[in-house]
Amino acid sequence: MIHQYKLNGFNIVLDTCSGSVHSVDGVAYDIISMYKDESEDKIVAKILEKYADTPDVTEGEVRLCIEDIRALERAGKLFSDDPYEGLATDYKNNSKVIKALCLHIAHTCNLNCSYCFASQGKYQGERALMSYEVGKRAFDFLIENSGSRRNLEVDFFGGEPLLNWDVVKRLVAYARSVEKEKGKNFRFTLTTNGVLIDDDVIDFVNREMSNVVLSLDGRREIHDHFRRDYAGNGSYDTIVPKFKRLVDARGGRGYYMRGTFTHNNTDFTNDLFHMADLGFTELSMEPVVCPPNDPYALVDEDLPVLFEQYEILAKEMLRRKKEGKPITFYHYMLDLKNGPCIYKRITGCGSGTEYMAVTPFGELYPCHQFVGDEKYRLGDIWTGVTNIAAQNEFRSCNAYSRPECKECWARLYCSGGCAANSYHATGSIGGVYEYGCKLFKKRIECAIMMQVAEATENDNADT
Amino acid sequence: MNRIKTIETRDIACSVKNGGCGECQTSCQSACKTSCGVANQQCENDNK
Numbered sequence: 001m002i003h004q005y006k007l008n009g010f011n012i013v014l015d016t017c018s019g020s021v022h023s024v025d026g027v028a029y030d031i032i033s034m035y036k037d038e039s040e041d042k043i044v045a046k047i048l049e050k051y052a053d054t055p056d057v058t059e060g061e062v063r064l065c066i067e068d069i070r071a072l073e074r075a076g077k078l079f080s081d082d083p084y085e086g087l088a089t090d091y092k093n094n095s096k097v098i099k100a101l102c103l104h105i106a107h108t109c110n111l112n113c114s115y116c117f118a119s120q121g122k123y124q125g126e127r128a129l130m131s132y133e134v135g136k137r138a139f140d141f142l143i144e145n146s147g148s149r150r151n152l153e154v155d156f157f158g159g160e161p162l163l164n165w166d167v168v169k170r171l172v173a174y175a176r177s178v179e180k181e182k183g184k185n186f187r188f189t190l191t192t193n194g195v196l197i198d199d200d201v202i203d204f205v206n207r208e209m210s211n212v213v214l215s216l217d218g219r220r221e222i223h224d225h226f227r228r229d230y231a232g233n234g235s236y237d238t239i240v241p242k243f244k245r246l247v248d249a250r251g252g253r254g255y256y257m258r259g260t261f262t263h264n265n266t267d268f269t270n271d272l273f274h275m276a277d278l279g280f281t282e283l284s285m286e287p288v289v290c291p292p293n294d295p296y297a298l299v300d301e302d303l304p305v306l307f308e309q310y311e312i313l314a315k316e317m318l319r320r321k322k323e324g325k326p327i328t329f330y331h332y333m334l335d336l337k338n339g340p341c342i343y344k345r346i347t348g349c350g351s352g353t354e355y356m357a358v359t360p361f362g363e364l365y366p367c368h369q370f371v372g373d374e375k376y377r378l379g380d381i382w383t384g385v386t387n388i389a390a391q392n393e394f395r396s397c398n399a400y401s402r403p404e405c406k407e408c409w410a411r412l413y414c415s416g417g418c419a420a421n422s423y424h425a426t427g428s429i430g431g432v433y434e435y436g437c438k439l440f441k442k443r444i445e446c447a448i449m450m451q452v453a454e455a456t457e458n459d460n461a462d463t
Numbered sequence: 464m465n466r467i468k469t470i471e472t473r474d475i476a477c478s479v480k481n482g483g484c485g486e487c488q489t490s491c492q493s494a495c496k497t498s499c500g501v502a503n504q505q506c507e508n509d510n511k
Binding site for chain 1: 475478482486488489490496501511
C-alpha cells in the first residue's frame with residue numbers, strides 16, 4: 001500500500017509497509033498513481049498528453065521513470081507487501097511484561113477546569129490521596145512484573161500530584177534505593193497544573209524527573225476560560241512565572257508544555273506560538289476529549305480549520321528552525337532513521353498490558369482514561385490482574401484488530417490509535433474514533449513533509 | 464532517479480529480526496495522554 005499527497009510544494013509518496021518516503025516530481029507522482037492500474041503504454045500516453053507543453057517530458061524520460069518505479073518496487077520500497085499482521089498478536093500474547101505505570105498520586109485537584117476528563121481529579125469517585133504504602137507496593141508490583149526490561153517509567157499523575165508532594169518524593173527515593181539492586185532504570189514524569197510549584201519542587205523535579213508535563217493551554221484568555229480555581233479565578237498569571245522558573249532551571253532536560261484545544265480555539269497555533277513567545281520550546285497540544293454534546297466539543301465543521309492549522313504550524317516550525325529559533329511539537333517529532341521497530345508500530349499503545357494506571361486505592365486500570373469505569377477495573381497491585389477478560393480485550397488491540405486500520409496507510413504510525421478515544425467515541429475499544437484518525441493522519445502528513453523539506457534543503461546545501 | 468528522491472528511513476522490514484526489545488518509552492507516557500501515536504517514539508535498541 002502507498003499513500004500520495006501534496007503539501008507545501010512537495011509531492012510525497014509513502015510506502016506503508018517498508019516505511020519508505022519518496023519525494024517526487026509531478027510526472028513521477030502521476031505515474032505512480034496509475035502504475036498499478038494501467039499498462040506501461042497507457043501510462044506513457046496519458047503522461048505525454050498531460051505534459052505536452054513540457055519539453056523534457058519525452059517518451060524515453062517517462063519510460064525511464066517507470067523503470068525507476070519498478071526498481072523501487074523490486075527493492076521493497078514501493079507497493080511493498082504487509083507480512084506483519086500475525087506478528088502483532090504473537091508478540092502481545094508472548095509478552096506478559098509491565099513496564100510503565102501511571103500513578104494516580106492524588107484524586108483531587110486545586111483547579112476546577114470545566115473540561116477535565118477526570119471530573120476535577122476525582123475520576124467520578126471520592127477525593128483521595130495515595131498513601132506511601134500503596135505507592136511503594138505499586139513500585140514493587142512494577143518491578144516484580146517487569147521481567148528483563150531495564151527501563152521502567154512511572155508518571156506521577158492526578159488530579160494534581162503536587163497536592164501529595166511528600167509522597168511523590170518519598171516514592172522516588174524508594175525507587176532510587178532499589179533500582180540498582182533490581183537492575184532497573186526508573187524514568188519519572190510529573191504532570192502538573194503548576195499552581196503549587198515552588199523552589200523545592202523545581203529543585204527536585206529537575207534532579208529526578210526525566211520529563212515534566214506542564215499544563216498550559218496557551219493565550220491567557222484561552223487558558224483562563226477553562227483552567228480556573230474554585231473561586232473562579234484564572235490560573236494563567238499564577239502558573240506561567242512558575243513554569244518559566246522551572247524550565248529555565250531545567251538545564252535542557254525533557255519537558256513539555258501541554259495544552260488542550262477545543263471548539264473555542266480552533267486557531268490553536270496562536271496558542272502554541274504564544275507559548276513560544278513566552279520562551280517555551282517543547283510543545284504539545286491535544287484535541288479535547290469530551291462528549292459530543294458539550295458546547296466546546298470539536299465538530300465536523302472545525303476539521304478544515306484544524307487541518308490548515310497543522311499546516312501553518314509545520315511551515316512556521318520550518319521557518320523558525322531555519323532562523324535558528326526552533327520549537328518542537330510533540331506530534332511532529334519523527335526520526336525516520338532511528339524510529340520505532342515494527343513491533344512497536346503494530347502492538348498498539350500498550351494500555352492494559354505493558355502500561356496500567358494505579359488509583360490511590362491500589363486498583364489497576366488499563367490506563368488513566370479508564371479509571372473509575374468498573375467494567376475495566378483489571379485488579380489491584382496486591383493480587384495483580386484478575387479481570388482477565390478485560391485485559392484480553394486490550395491485549396487484542398493492535399494495528400490490525402480493526403478492519404478500518406487494515407486498509408489505512410497510517411496504521412504503522414498510530415498502531416491502531418487510542419483505545420480510550422475509541423471507547424468514548426464508539427462504546428467499544430475495538431471501534432474507530434474517525435475524527436481522531438483524520439487529525440492524526442493530517443499530523444503525520446505534516447510531520448513527514450517537514451522531514452522531506454529538511455532533507456531537500458540539506459541536499460541543496462551539499463550541491 | 465532524477466524524478467524520485469528517496470529519503471533515508473529505517474528499514475522496517477529488517478526490524479522484524481532485530482526489533483522488539485521493548486526498552487522504548489510507552490507511547491502514552493510522554494506528552495499526549497490522549498492521542499496515541501507510536502511513530503514519534505525513539506528506538507532504544509543498541510543492537511539494531
